[in-house]
Amino acid sequence: MHSTAPMDSELACGRLHLPVAARCNIQCKYCDRNYDCANQSRPGVASQLLTPSQALAYLDAVLAAKDGITAVGVAGPGDALAEADKTLETLRLVARAHPHLTRFISTNGLALAEHAQAIREAGISRVYVAVNAVDPAIAAQVYYFVRAGKRNLFGQEGATLLVDAQRRGIAACKALGLEVIAVCTVIPDINDAHVAHIAAWLAALEVDGLELNAFHPAQASPLGTRPPATKAIMLAAREAAKAHLPLMECCTHCRADAKGLLGEEQAEAILNKIRAMAAADSPWAMPDPQRPLVAVATSNGETVDTHLGHARQLLIYQNDHGLVTLKEHRQAPPKGGGEERWKALAHLLNDCKILIVASAGDTPQRVLGEHGLSVRVVPEDTDVAAAVLASFGIKNKKGKPSK
Ligand code: SF4
Numbered sequence: 001m002h003s004t005a006p007m008d009s010e011l012a013c014g015r016l017h018l019p020v021a022a023r024c025n026i027q028c029k030y031c032d033r034n035y036d037c038a039n040q041s042r043p044g045v046a047s048q049l050l051t052p053s054q055a056l057a058y059l060d061a062v063l064a065a066k067d068g069i070t071a072v073g074v075a076g077p078g079d080a081l082a083e084a085d086k087t088l089e090t091l092r093l094v095a096r097a098h099p100h101l102t103r104f105i106s107t108n109g110l111a112l113a114e115h116a117q118a119i120r121e122a123g124i125s126r127v128y129v130a131v132n133a134v135d136p137a138i139a140a141q142v143y144y145f146v147r148a149g150k151r152n153l154f155g156q157e158g159a160t161l162l163v164d165a166q167r168r169g170i171a172a173c174k175a176l177g178l179e180v181i182a183v184c185t186v187i188p189d190i191n192d193a194h195v196a197h198i199a200a201w202l203a204a205l206e207v208d209g210l211e212l213n214a215f216h217p218a219q220a221s222p223l224g225t226r227p228p229a230t231k232a233i234m235l236a237a238r239e240a241a242k243a244h245l246p247l248m249e250c251c252t253h254c255r256a257d258a259k260g261l262l263g264e265e266q267a268e269a270i271l272n273k274i275r276a277m278a279a280a281d282s283p284w285a286m287p288d289p290q291r292p293l294v295a296v297a298t299s300n301g302e303t304v305d306t307h308l309g310h311a312r313q314l315l316i317y318q319n320d321h322g323l324v325t326l327k328e329h330r331q332a333p334p335k336g337g338g339e340e341r342w343k344a345l346a347h348l349l350n351d352c353k354i355l356i357v358a359s360a361g362d363t364p365q366r367v368l369g370e371h372g373l374s375v376r377v378v379p380e381d382t383d384v385a386a387a388v389l390a391s392f393g394i395k396n397k398k399g400k401p402s403k
Contacts (some may be wrong), residue, residue, distance in 0.1 A: 014070040016062055017257050018055040018094075019048065020086045024078035025110050026162060027144040027152075030131075030185065032218035036077035039106070039130040039183060041212075049077065052090040053362050056097060057370070061270045063098070066261055072129035073104035075128075081111040088115075088122045093362060095123040110146065110162055112169025116176055126179040128211075129337070130171060133191050134201040136160040139209045141190045144222060170205045180207045181248060185236045186229045187215040195237040199244035212237050212250040259280065286393055291353040293318055293327065294391045296384055308333070308360035315384070318353065319392045339367055344370035354391045358382075 024205075031038045043355070044127050050058055063069055072094050074080040074087040081087065091103045105119065106128035109377050119127065133139035139159035146158030153161055173180050182202045199210055214229035238247055261267070288293060297311035298304055313331045318327040333344040342364045349355060355373055358380040365375045 008333040014068045016059065016069055016072050016261060017075045018050065018072060018090055019074075019077050019257070020050055020052055020055050020090045021074055021080045022049050022077055022078050024108075025082040025147040026108050026158075027146075028108075029142060029144050029222040030187065030215065030224075032220040032224075033078075035218070037075065037106075038218060038221075039185060051091055052086055053366050053369075055090045056093045056362065057366050058270065059094060059098070062261065065266060065270070069101065069261070071102040072098070073106065073124075073125075073126075075106040078103040080107050080108070081107045082116050084111060084118070086256060088118055091124055092122050097136060099123075102126065106130070107169075108162070109166035109169045111165070113172045115174035116169065116178070119173070120176045120178060124178070126181065127173050128181050128183050129201065129207075130185070130243075131166055131182045131277060132157070132187070132197060134163055134166075134196055135194060135200050137165055138191055138194050139163055142187065157358065166333070167205065169199075170202075170207060174206050180205075181209045181211060182207050182245075183211045185213045185215050187223070187230050188227060188233055191357045192229065192233050192237055196240035196244070199241035203244040209247060209248045210241055210245040211242065219316070220373060220375060221337060239374075285353060287319065287353040287391070291351055291372065293349075293352040294388055295330075295349050295355045296388060297353045297355070297357040298384055302315050302384055304356055304358050304378050304384055304387055305381055306358055308355075308357045308364055308375070311357070314349070314355070317388045319394075322394065324388060324392055324394065339363065340346050342367035342369070346373055347374055356384075356387045356391060396399060 012269060019036070024033075024390060028038060059072060075088055087105060091105070094101060101123075103124045104126040105124055106132070109131065111130045112127070132142045136156045136159040139162060143159055145152040145154045146162045147153075147159055148158070152158070161342075170180055172181075174387070182198075184191070184195065186195060192267070195212070202210060207382055208394070212234065214234050215223075215226070216228050217226050218226045228356055240248060266397065291303070294317045295314045296317065297306040297308055299306050299313055301315060314330050314332055316327045316330055317324055328350055333341050333348065337344075346368050348352045349368075350371070352373060354376050356378055356380065357366065357378045360375050360377055368375050376387075376391065
C-alpha cells in the first residue's frame with residue numbers, strides 16, 4: 001500500500017518498507033499483482049518476500065549501510081492487514097530492536113477496524129489508508145471485488161462493504177490517538193471529479209492529511225488501457241481537496257525499499273544475504289554433504305523439551321544410508337555474551353543443517369540462519385526420534401535412531 005511523508009523524496013525520506021505481507025483482501029482494477037501494491041506508486045517493483053525475522057535482519061543490514069532511516073513500515077507487497085499477524089509481528093520486532101524508529105503500516109482499510117487496537121499495542125503510530133472513492137457507485141469502478149470471509153463481493157455490494165470498513169477503521173484509529181493519512185489515486189473520468197467529496201468525508205473523520213497520487217496504468221490490469229492522470233487533472237484535484245484537508249506532497253514513483261534507498265548493487269548484496277537466510281530457514285531444508293548432521297536440544301534424550309537459551313548440551317544425529325544413529329553429545333556455549341554466544345553455537349554446529357528445539361528467540365534464529373543452520377521449532381515434548389527422522393526426510397519409524 002502507499003505510504004509517503006510530506007515533501008519527502010525517496011532518498012531524503014528516511015523510510016523503509018519491509019515486504020512481509022504477500023496477500024491482498026481486495027482487487028483494485030488498476031493493480032497488476034506481478035508487482036507490489038499499486039497504491040505504493042512503485043511501478044514495476046516486485047519485492048522479495050521476507051519472514052518477520054528475516055525482515056528484521058534486512059532492516060539491520062540497511063541501517064548498517066545507510067544513515068538517516070527514521071521510519072519503517074509494512075506496505076505490502078499486498079495489503080498489510082490481509083496478513084496482519086506477519087505485519088504486527090514484524091513491527092513488534094522492529095520496536096524491540098530499534099525503538100527510536102517511527103513505525104507505520106499502509107492498508108486499503110478493509111481489516112483496519114478489527115486490528116486497530118493491536119496496531120496501537122504493537123507501537124505503530126501512523127496508518128496510511130488508501131481511499132479512492134466514498135460513493136459506492138464510483139468505488140465499484142475502482143475495485144473489482146472485495147473479500148468478505150470466504151466470498152468475493154463484486155460491484156457496489158463489495159464497494160459498499162469496503163467504504164464502510166474504511167470509515168469504521170479510520171474512526172477506530174483516530175479514537176485510539178493514531179495518526180491517519182489518507183492516500184487517493186486520482187483516476188481520470190472515474191474519481192477525479194469526486195476528490196472534493198472524498199476530502200470532505202475524510203475531514204469529517206478527522207483524518208490528519210491527504211495525499212493525492214496520479215494514476216499510471218499498469219498494462220496487465222483491467223484499467224491498463226486508460227490514460228494516466230495529467231498534471232492539469234492533478235492540479236484541479238489538489239485545488240478541490242485542499243479546502244478540506246492538509247495536502248501531503250508525495251514522492252512520485254516512491255521506491256522506499258532497500259533498492260530505492262541504497263542503490264541497486266548494494267541492495268542486491270543485502271537481498272542475496274537475506275535469500276540465503278531464507279533458504280537456511282526453509283521448512284524444507286535438508287542435511288546435505290557439506291552439513292550432514294542434525295542437532296537436538298533435549299534434556300532427557302526422549303523428547304524435545306528445551307528452549308534453546310537453556311540448552312546445556314545438544315545431541316548430534318547422523319544418517320548412514322537410512323540408518324539414523326546418535327553420533328555424540330556436544331556442550332552448548334555458556335549463557336551470556338549476546339550474539340557472540342549464538343555465533344559460537346553456529347561454529348559448534350557448522351556440520352549440522354538443522355537444530356531442533358522446543359522454542360528459540362528471534363536473535364539466535366536469525367544469527368544461526370545467517371550461518372546456514374536451520375532452527376526447527378517443534379511443539380514441546382515432540383518425540384526426539386520422530387523429529388530427527390523427519391529432519392532426515394525419513395517418514396516411517398523403521399530407522400528409529402539408535403542410542
Ligand atoms: S490494495 Fe489494490 S493495489 Fe494494493 S495489492 Fe491489493 S489489489 Fe493491488
